[in-house]
Amino acid sequence: MNLATWGLPAKLQVNPVVGVRHVPLERALAELAGWPPPLASVSKPLGYLMPQNTFVQWDFPADGDLSSIAEDLAKAVSEYGQPFIGRWSDWEVFSTEVGSSGLLLESEKFIVLPVVLAINGDRPGAERIIRQELARVGDSSDAYAQSYRQFADRFSEKIF
Secondary structure, X not given: OEEEOOOOOOEEEEEOEEEEOOHHHHHHHHHHHOOOOOXXXXXXXXXXXXXXXXXXXXXXXXXXXXXXXXXXXXXXXXXXXXXXXXXXXXXXXXXXXXXXXXXXXXXXXXXXXXXXXXXXXXXXXXXXXXXXXXXXHOOOOOHHHHHHXXXXXXXXXXXX
16 A cells, blocks of 8 residues: 555555565565565556546545545445456466556566576577677666666676
8 A cells, every 4th residue: 555644643645555575476576676575566556547547646644534535545446456356366467467567667577577487497598589689779778777787797697
């Protein structure tokens, strides 16, 4: 839950984020890419899963009917969040579709996808993606290129 607490004690604002964890993937990403655990393998703010596809928050005013607001939030999680969880918690779906899902940033794809392929036993496919991204970043000295080269080195040491 993302909470906005600046309105306390008059109002608490909640912007739920729905996520799915695949612990082996998250552990590998923490070790190989230095991503801090705990991680969600994929996540999305609940409002973007709803028909309006925009930021949505639930306001819990100190003097309001908290039960009806909580029920509305729970209904939204059940109706829109649970299908997201159900779909992406299936490893086969996750591992075959996450790259084209729009859930990963471009920079995340080149780290997540090789690890997913390695977990699935496709080391040549993982290595191919890493080689392609290393060729793309070349000898650039920007932060992403430097961290990607470190990831690639760690990947090569640990996986191959």
